[in-house]
Amino acid sequence: MTKPQLDRGAGKPSRRERVREATLAEIKGIARRHLVEQGAAGVSLRAIAREMGMTAPGLYRYVSGIDSLLVLITADMFEELAAAVAAADASVPSEDTDLRILTSLRAFRSWAVTHRAEFATMFGPRVRLAPGTDLTPALEAGRRFGATFYTLFDRLLSEERFPLPEGDRITPGLARELRAFADTCGFSAPHIPVEAIMVLSTCWVRLYGVVCMEVFEHLDFVMHDMEPLFESELQNILTGLGVRYQTP
Amino acid sequence: MTKPQLDRGAGKPSRRERVREATLAEIKGIARRHLVEQGAAGVSLRAIAREMGMTAPGLYRYVSGIDSLLVLITADMFEELAAAVAAADASVPSEDTDLRILTSLRAFRSWAVTHRAEFATMFGPRVRLAPGTDLTPALEAGRRFGATFYTLFDRLLSEERFPLPEGDRITPGLARELRAFADTCGFSAPHIPVEAIMVLSTCWVRLYGVVCMEVFEHLDFVMHDMEPLFESELQNILTGLGVRYQTP
């Protein structure tokens, strides 16, 4: 009687679509757990299928291959990271721009060090994927993640917290690249000068550097706790942006 | 008559040792080429053996497994990178500290972008190696590579080019980590204050950040030529060190 009619296109998902979605979610969930427990090399379709009580070829109904599965979960992880940062941002009074920035950046590092395998997949070299793999879903999600920071930075900018560097330090080539960067990221409102994009890029590169160094464990045989170095670098970065730093 | 006697221990390598060494070099050479041509995932004992006209188990006489082979070539690559930087350094007048630093850092980036697969293996997350793999050879070589920069920095330090940051910005925790860092790296001559080590770390992190970002191609869908950004960051870093920057 109340069985679903064919209300495709705009209506609710059919039963089939729901169970299909659930199965896909299960696949991604197990893949994600394997990623965490055994690293990227430990994610395999056969192992996932085995754990689900299926056979590997069955997974091809849901995913077009191991590479595309990895891209899918990478996209999920970007969403998750963005949500974690946004949650931290929302946990402090919205007027306190300084604290919001500080909290967001700390949340970024914090997520990274508690999700090392994920971070390596998202921000490390693409070592597992065959060249030519379609990265669209991950790139899309990455772009959305970036937007989290653009809005914070935009606010900082409109509050005129820091002096922009002199334009003559920006070579024409750099200016062109920065423009391209801003355009593609949807961060090129007309009021944003190229000098500001330059500052943003520099900050991002520095943040990326500390966090990568920590997560990839390239100093861990020599420095056992990287948090102090991160905090110090964070202080440097924020001070340059005219943002008030306070110890955690 | 002139056949080699048993002058083991201190004398020249025996014939056996020489051919053995040559075979190992061939193995590493092919592995390296596969790494460059197909990425880390494309390095396999079977493929190497096939190309050498051998079978895979035969390689186990030379290498204790794929992981240890990867560690070996990683060590080689560190040596090579160190040599490339040293060569660039030696190509400019030794009195001109400013130019030596500038040249060395550019050489680092230059090697990285022309050896992307190698750089990813050396400086990226250890995604291919089973946890627990013995990394000693690579770590050793990495340490020697680091020394290249310490000496340059040490010179800069003794010339008192830049003011050290105030000590009160260095928390006790950070100071402890920095000391550990310097000790393990053999960069802890008594005249080096902890503030200097801090500056060195910061610079290294920033350099690492730009280069990783470029090599891992995390902005390449948005910024097609990263050199201007690198040069800009380089200028920032060097200016902070009191080193004269000049465009390439």
Added chain:
DNA sequence: CGCTTTAGTGAACGCCGTTAGCAAACACCG
């Protein structure tokens, strides 16, 4: 009910790392 679309299976192919047992080549010694 019958037809179509979908989900999942089993077998197969060709890769991979790694182990064990065995035969040839080699280096050395008397």
Added chain:
DNA sequence: CGGTGTTTGCTAACGGCGTTCACTAAAGCG
């Protein structure tokens, strides 16, 4: 020279992997 122990490389085999193909069974739908 012959004998002996070591080094080298092979074959065979095990288990794991991604992926394709042909096929069955179920679900959805009119």
